[in-house]
Amino acid sequence: MxxxxxxxxxxxxxxxxxxxxxxxxxxxxxxxxxxxxxxxxxxxxxxxxxxxxxxxxxxxxxxxxxxxxxxxxxxxxxxxxxxxxxxxxxxxxxxxxxxxxxxxxxxxxxxxxxxxxxxxxxxxxxxxxxxxxxxxxxxxxxxxxxxIDSEHFSIYSLMGNNLNKNIDKIFITASGGPFLKRSIKNLNQIKKKDALNHPNWKMGKKISIDSSTMMNKVFEVIEAKKIFDLKYKDISILTHPKSYVHAIVKFKNALTKILIHEPDMRIPIYNSLYSEHNSKIPSKNIDLKILNNLELKKVDTKRFPLTNLINKLVEYDSLYETVLITVNDFFVLKFLSDKIKYNEMIKMIYKYSNYHEFLKFRKIKPKNVEDIYKLRNYVSLKLQTLSV
Structure with missing residues (x-):
């Protein structure tokens, strides 16, 4: 059938x-x-x-x-x-x-x-x-x-039947986008076409910008925390320019597992579709050259200041996550519409994510879908008046 x-x-x-x-x-x-x-x-x-x-x-x-x-x-x-x-x-x-x-x-x-x-x-x-x-x-x-995100599917695959209580630490990787090795002094000269030019993945404009600022990794940390019922202290981001390693899981029994695959979204999709039985997908040989030079590093928060927003997050589900999404969407759209410069976009996202009237939503849990949509509309309207 x-x-x-x-x-x-x-x-x-x-x-x-x-x-x-x-x-x-x-x-x-x-x-x-x-x-x-x-x-x-x-x-x-x-x-x-x-x-x-x-x-x-x-x-x-x-x-x-x-x-x-x-x-x-x-x-x-x-x-x-x-x-x-x-x-x-x-x-x-x-x-x-x-x-x-x-x-x-x-x-x-x-x-x-x-x-x-x-x-x-x-x-x-x-x-x-x-x-x-x-x-x-x-x-x-x-x-x-x-x-399905490659990082979360990798964690999902590595955990297997292990409960989250057996997890010691999770590392998700970030390519660093197009500006990982660019001089910080030159970041104020970034053009839209530069920010959209992701080195490894073919993505839409919005997610390409999020990757360049590494705001996408802030969101992925939130996702990992929620999906796998972890604490934020249990999750770290590592830059990895080749996008070959997608997740590393360290268990409390001293074992550490690493999942690698080509930067191709068909791989997690395929494995999710055929999760109930073994199946074979055509794939390339293991790239030993990349494995011998993974370049895994801690995130440079001066280069990617938006990653500091993780420190503003609370451990329980709250409406503040909707604030973060809305603030980021608002200013990314302004940048893509050529209304603000790249550095201005980052400053505005950070500034209004810390706006006192928005921070109060860290104490409120979403009770239904309407709560989320109402807050999104409220934040969007507020930003229009605050950022003119």
């Missing part, structure tokens, strides 16, 4: 990589739902190739356009993730991939959990801001959660 699959954000890089894996083993999979925001042409081509009957197009204008233009196709078009209930009809699918970008991915994650035996979530914002809500649903519906 074919395994039923759902892919949200199917037109993005993670979605396309997931489909590229399924394409080679299509006889064993049945994709029943795809989604996109605006990329109609690509999602229609995906639906035709994989014979998918259901598509969610979250952008209203593009939904109406697609529904009219492709009315003769045997495809059901939907404009809201609330329709997941009627699409899946109370039946559990084998595997759901949620790679929707931004805060918009939180509600679909919560909705999909009860319909999924296995759920893979790439969406940082959903995990960072709503993990306590996600975890509650995972337990309630006995759904297996699989993190």
């Amino acid at each position: 074919k395994k039923k699959i759902v892919i949200l954000g199917s037109t993005g890089s993670i979605g396309r990589n997931t489909l590229s894996i399924i394409r080679k083993d299509i006889k064993n999979f049945d994709i029943i739902l795809l989604s996109t925001n605006k990329n109609i042409k690509r999602v229609i081509n995906q639906a035709k190739e994989f014979k998918v009957k259901n598509i969610i197009i979250s952008d209203s204008k593009n939904f109406l356009k697609a529904k009219k233009k492709y009315k003769n196709l045997d495809i059901n078009f939907f404009n809201s993730f609330s329709k997941i209930d009627s699409i899946l009809k109370k039946k559990k699918v084998f595997y759901s991939m949620n790679s929707i970008i931004g805060m918009d991915g939180l509600k679909p994650s919560l909705k999909l959990i009860k319909y999924s035996k296995n759920i893979a979530i790439v969406n940082k914002e959903a995990i960072i801001c709503g993990w306590n809500l996600i975890k509650k649903e995972l337990i309630r519906f006995k759904t297996k959660f699989i993190p």
Whole structure:
């Protein structure tokens, strides 16, 4: 029997990589739902190739356009993730991939959990801001959660059946982006094209900027803390220019495990999709040259000052994580829109992450999705008045 699959954000890089894996083993999979925001042409081509009957197009204008233009196709078009209930009809699918970008991915994650035996979530914002809500649903519906970010999937793989109480220390690695070895004196001359030029990974503009400032690693530390139920003191970041080592886990029994693989997101996706049995994926030989020169180093906080924000985090789930996400998104967008310079972006992110009116949210736990979305709107509006 074919395994039923759902892919949200199917037109993005993670979605396309997931489909590229399924394409080679299509006889064993049945994709029943795809989604996109605006990329109609690509999602229609995906639906035709994989014979998918259901598509969610979250952008209203593009939904109406697609529904009219492709009315003769045997495809059901939907404009809201609330329709997941009627699409899946109370039946559990084998595997759901949620790679929707931004805060918009939180509600679909919560909705999909009860319909999924296995759920893979790439969406940082959903995990960072709503993990306590996600975890509650995972337990309630006995759904297996699989993190897909290379660092978290590596930790997940290394831990195996070991409980977090057996973990002594976890190290996640950071390439350092395009500015790891650039003179700090020249950082004020950075152009947008320089910040977007990641040396190892092909990523979208937003995550490329986050990588260059290493704010993405602040977020990954938060994710690791939440997913694996650790303390912040148990997690460290190491710079590693080659992106070959993805995680190091030191256990209390004096054993330390390291996970390596090529900087290719298809590897964690493949292993999450085939987690229930052994399977083989074509891969390169171990690169001994890289292994003999890993260049693992502690983070230079003068070069990457935003990593100091980790010290502002509290051990329990709080709405402050939503503040961090919102502040970072706000000023990264300003930089990408050529409204502020690179150094100004970093200073503003740090300044407003420490704004006294925002720090109070460290004491408040998110009770529901509405709490998170209301705070995001509040912080965004506040930033518009404070940073003009």
